[in-house]
Amino acid sequence: MSTASATARKNVLILVAAQAFLGAQMPMIFTIGGLAGQSLASNICFATLPISMIVLGNMLCATPMSALMQKFGRRAGFFTGCMGGSLGAAVGAYGLSIASFPVFLAGSFLTGIYMSAQGFYRFAASDTASDEFRPKAISYVMAGGLLSAVIGPQLVKVTSDAMVVPFLGSYLAVIAINAIGSLLFLGLDIPKPPAPREGDSLGRSRWELLTTPRIAVAIICAMVSYALMNLVMTSTPLAVVGCGFDRNNAADVVSGHVLAMFIPSFFTGHLIARFGVERIVALGLAILAAAGVVGLAGVHLGNFFVALILLGIGWNFGFIGATSMLAGAHTAAERGRVQGMNDMIVFGCVTIASLASGGLMNCSGGTPQAGWHAVNYAMIPFLALAGGALIWLVLRPRSEARA
Numbered sequence: 001m002s003t004a005s006a007t008a009r010k011n012v013l014i015l016v017a018a019q020a021f022l023g024a025q026m027p028m029i030f031t032i033g034g035l036a037g038q039s040l041a042s043n044i045c046f047a048t049l050p051i052s053m054i055v056l057g058n059m060l061c062a063t064p065m066s067a068l069m070q071k072f073g074r075r076a077g078f079f080t081g082c083m084g085g086s087l088g089a090a091v092g093a094y095g096l097s098i099a100s101f102p103v104f105l106a107g108s109f110l111t112g113i114y115m116s117a118q119g120f121y122r123f124a125a126s127d128t129a130s131d132e133f134r135p136k137a138i139s140y141v142m143a144g145g146l147l148s149a150v151i152g153p154q155l156v157k158v159t160s161d162a163m164v165v166p167f168l169g170s171y172l173a174v175i176a177i178n179a180i181g182s183l184l185f186l187g188l189d190i191p192k193p194p195a196p197r198e199g200d201s202l203g204r205s206r207w208e209l210l211t212t213p214r215i216a217v218a219i220i221c222a223m224v225s226y227a228l229m230n231l232v233m234t235s236t237p238l239a240v241v242g243c244g245f246d247r248n249n250a251a252d253v254v255s256g257h258v259l260a261m262f263i264p265s266f267f268t269g270h271l272i273a274r275f276g277v278e279r280i281v282a283l284g285l286a287i288l289a290a291a292g293v294v295g296l297a298g299v300h301l302g303n304f305f306v307a308l309i310l311l312g313i314g315w316n317f318g319f320i321g322a323t324s325m326l327a328g329a330h331t332a333a334e335r336g337r338v339q340g341m342n343d344m345i346v347f348g349c350v351t352i353a354s355l356a357s358g359g360l361m362n363c364s365g366g367t368p369q370a371g372w373h374a375v376n377y378a379m380i381p382f383l384a385l386a387g388g389a390l391i392w393l394v395l396r397p398r399s400e401a402r403a
Contacts (some may be wrong), residue, residue, distance in 0.1 A: 011190055021147070032160060034235070039143075054354075055112065055350045057113060058350075059139070065343075089206055089268070092107030092108060119347070128190055142265040214325060218325035225284060227353040229312070243368050250306075281325070291308070294310060
C-alpha cells in the first residue's frame with residue numbers, strides 16, 4: 001500500500017469516527033427539537049422552527065466554512081464546527097431553563113455551525129483519495145452515521161427527562177459530545193490547498209460552475225434528496241406523538257430512519273463504482289417516492305417505521321450519489337467555491353423544507369393525520385424536478401453530459 005493510500009484510509013477512519021460520535025448530536029436534536037419547540041412556542045405552527053433555524057445556520061455558514069477550510073485546512077474548520085455545536089447546545093439549554101423560545105431559537109441557529117462543518121466530512125474524505133477510492137471513501141464516512149443513529153436516540157431516552165426541565169439534560173450531553181469528539185481531528189492529515197500564485201488558474205467562476213450540466217444536476221439531486229428527507233423527518237416525531245404514540249416510539253422511528261440512512265453506505269460506493277452514479281441517484285429518487293406512498297397508506301406505527309426506513313435509504317443513494325457526481329466534476333482550485341455553493345443551495349432548500357414541515361404538519365386540515373398526508377403529498381413536485389433533471393443529463397451526448 002502506498003503512503004498516499006495509507007494516509008487516505010487513515011483520514012477516512014478518523015472521519016468515520018467523527019461521523020459516528022459527533023454526528024450523534026444531530027439525531028438527538030432532530031428528535032427533540034420539534035417537541036421542545038412545541039412546548040415553548042406560542043403557536044404550534046412554529047413547533048419545528050428550532051430545526052429550521054439549525055438548517056438556516058447551516059446554510060449561512062456553508063460558504064464561509066468552505067472558505068475557512070480552503071484557507072486554513074479541514075482541521076481548523078472541523079474544530080470551529082465543534083465549538084459552534086457546544087455553544088449552540090449551551091444557549092439552547094439556557095433557553096429551555098428560562099422557557100424562552102427566542103433564546104432557544106438562537107441556540108438552534110448556532111448549532112447550524114456544527115451541522116455545516118459535519119457536511120464537509122464527506123468532501124474531506126475525497127481530498128486525499130484516488131479516483132477509484134473516492135466514492136467508497138465518501139460512502140464509508142457516511143456509514144459512520146450508523147453508530148450515531150444508535151447513540152443519539154438512545155441518549156435522548158436517557159437524558160430527555162433526566163432533569164426537572166424536559167430535554168435540558170439532552171442539550172448538556174451535546175456539549176460533552178462536542179468537547180470530547182473534537183479531539184479526533186488532532187490526527188487528521190489533509191494538506192491545506194496551496195495558496196494561489198500570480199498567474200495560476202483560479203478555475204471557473206461560480207456562474208460557470210453552476211451552469212455546468214453535471215454540476216447543476218448533482219446540486220439539484222442533492223438538494224431534493226436532502227430537502228425531502230428533512231421535510232418528512234422533521235414532522236415525524238410530531239406525527240407519531242400526534243397519532244397516539246409516545247416519545248419513545250418517536251425516538252425508535254427516528255432511530256430506524258437514521259440507521260436506514262447510513263447502513264447502505266457500506267455498499268453504496270461499490271454500487272456506484274459498478275452501476276454508475278446516475279443509476280444509483282435514480283434509484284434513490286424512486287425509493288423516496290415509495291416512502292411517500294407508504295406514508296400516505298396509513299398512520300399505524302408500522303407505516304411510520306417503513307416510510308422512514310425507505311426515506312433513509314432513498315436519501316442515502318440520492319445524496320451520496322449526488323456528492324460523488326459533484327466531487328468528480330471540479331478541480332482542486334475550484335473545490336472551495338463548488339462545495340460552499342453546493343451546501344449553501346442544498347441547505348437553503350432544506351431550510352425551506354423544515355419551515356414548511358411544521359406548517360404542513362400542524363396547520364393543514366386540523367388533525368395530525370391530515371398534516372402527515374400534506375407532508376407526504378408535498379414530495380411529488382420535487383421528485384419530478386430531480387427525476388427530470390437526471391433524465392435530461394443522461395440523454396445528453398456523452399461528451400456534454402460529462403462536462
